[in-house]
Amino acid sequence: MNDKLIEIGKNAKAAAYKLNLLDTVTKNRILNEFAIALGQNTELILSANQKDLANATDMPSKFTDRLKLTSQRITDMAEGLRQVAGLADPIGDIDKGWENDAGLNIEKKRVPLGVIAMIFEARPNVTVDASALTFKSGNAVILRGGKEAINTNLALAEVLRQVLKANQLDENAIQILHDTSHDTANDLMHLNQYVDVLIPRGGAGLINAVVKNSTVPVIETGAGNCHVYVDKDAELQMAIDIVVNAKVQRPSVCNAAEKLLIHRDVAESMLPAIAQALEDHGVELRGDEASRQIVSSITPATQDDWSTEYNDLIMAVKVVDDEQAAIEHINQYSTGHSEVIISDNYQSGQEFLNKIDSACVYVNASTRFTDGFEFGFGAEIGISTQKLHARGPMGLNELTTTKYVIRGNGQVRK
Incomplete structure (x- = not known):
């Protein structure tokens, strides 16, 4: 010693x-x-x-x-x-x-x-x-x-x-x-x-x-493999604003979003606009087969992508069948940091809050708020x-x- x-x-x-x-x-x-x-x-x-x-x-x-x-x-x-x-x-x-x-x-x-x-x-x-x-x-x-x-x-x-x-x-x-x-x-x-x-x-x-x-x-x-899930009842502009902020505002920190999950029912109508907004900010998108069929610029994701904390302008994208599938994916791959659902459906929000096993769970807000200063602690x-x-x-x-x-x-x- x-x-x-x-x-x-x-x-x-x-x-x-x-x-x-x-x-x-x-x-x-x-x-x-x-x-x-x-x-x-x-x-x-x-x-x-x-x-x-x-x-x-x-x-x-x-x-x-x-x-x-x-x-x-x-x-x-x-x-x-x-x-x-x-x-x-x-x-x-x-x-x-x-x-x-x-x-x-x-x-x-x-x-x-x-x-x-x-x-x-x-x-x-x-x-x-x-x-x-x-x-x-x-x-x-x-x-x-x-x-x-x-x-x-x-x-x-x-x-x-x-x-x-x-x-x-x-x-x-x-x-x-x-x-x-x-x-x-x-x-x-x-x-x-x-x-x-x-x-x-x-x-x-x-x-x-x-x-x-x-x-x-x-x-x-610290380690933050954070997710944003866009529900079938999400409002498009809100989804764009939250996803871009969560990924882009400061991508090197642990409360930056690393994964985007989107409900199959709205993937074709919403994913192109969300992906374009992210790419306009220089974000590289990696996705599953379903997301790549909708947005051709998305490159293939590997199995490792789902558990990786990038701390960079990279985001992995996955189309999920429903909210329960999103919850199961998040609970499997999350580091237990911060997760978000974007939805105008109160019951969907409550289900997400109750079933996600992470330290901070949000409805309709960016993961970037997981911060002692933002929570009113002065610092953390x-x-x-x-x-x-x-x-x-x-x-x-x-x-x-x-x-x-x-x-x-x-x-x-x-």
Whole structure:
């Protein structure tokens, strides 16, 4: 085990103890100072980001989009910090309280998880989002970003740490690993003595590697093989708008739609217009035999296409016999992230909501709304696609656990 990493773990544990004692007013003030500091250091952050972009010559465009920062994206990060400051603090909340037969007063109370570690790829905004949410929820964080964003991540973390230091708070509440090697990442996955939970955020390969190798408890996030199903009772223009937005608005992220399913009864009348709208935005379409008979520009899909998360301007298309066939296909191939039905039929919408087994299920809206910021969480630590301990966009409440506080007056058990 890396001695430096052990020291980081010890420092995080000590910082977490102090954070747990901070009052909400102080936490909110610091979060707002974080936001101000980002704005004041925009040029420094963008300069660091340019170094990373200059080194990313062999990186596919879908990844450089995630890596690139602009003044507006930094402004958005700062706004996220302010939103987190404005959210209710879950720490100390009492979920429920009661008195048992022995006269003990029992309360179930919200407390921080402790030390949260994150392993993530080329998404510098994760550094700020994770720091904001862990700080507000009373957790220390250890961040290990990818080598592609190392200069940007170090700059962002240092801006936040300087705010903590200037306020006589323990800057080790936010720590970022300078060493981005696989060996260090592997050691972090085994730092059970100091890390309470590990959250991977990135592509399927990263997430699967962490889930497979970590001895620290893991919350699985991210992989998004998301579907849009166009029902026989869909309105065409709504279908075009939603499908194009879900695929095109930001194709490199996990809540972008990757698959289009369409009811056989409306495939001939609707698919050509939907396909044309997608192709006008540069989307490559791959489809089954039925879809290719309707739109000649669609190329053949392979079996692997149905389970692939492209993170690119590619979409697979399938004609289905009915809603039940769409539901069965989605539940078979989905990663449990976000799925949509487009339909004016209330019963069809309800059936879809009830039968789809994913974290977020929509009627007549884009998958792109699966996002902590859009859900009103200010930011998100990630989007959990598992069922324990959290599911969907993870905000402040998902970064807490509970403990039972029991008060007696001398009771002993008989």
